[in-house]
Amino acid sequence: MSDTNKPADRLTRTRHQSDAQGKPEEDRDDWMKPARRKTARWRIVIRWMIPLFLLLALIGGLIFGYVVIGKQSLSDVFEWKTWQHVIDLVFAP
Template structure:
């Protein structure tokens, strides 16, 4: 008694399996950029709040980073 072989034709994929493949590829493509953004935010928080001994709430304030930018590039204009 032998087992029946499944067709290896890749054109005959079900819709659910194709959707799962698309989702999996999307997860793989977005995984590294999301990790990079999380690492950037963690680095900003640790550098500003822990090392700089400032308030955590100021880390994500736009005026804080504008002020730092102005301090760094003050004489270049």
């Protein structure tokens, strides 16, 4: 692998020397900074949104199944003894 094809070199923007001549030093420094990845923020947001949506879908499904299909009251959905009873029915010997 040659020195110009290093992975770190791909993340830096460089200007040709003839373009950089006559420019202030600050402008040349701006072009030598590493390129910023804008997709990193979206990856973080998506990694948090997917589990959040899955949790909301689970809660919505529990409420829909218990209240609409089972015709029970909404307040019973959030009680632990209700789901303990369901678990006992499912895993009964």
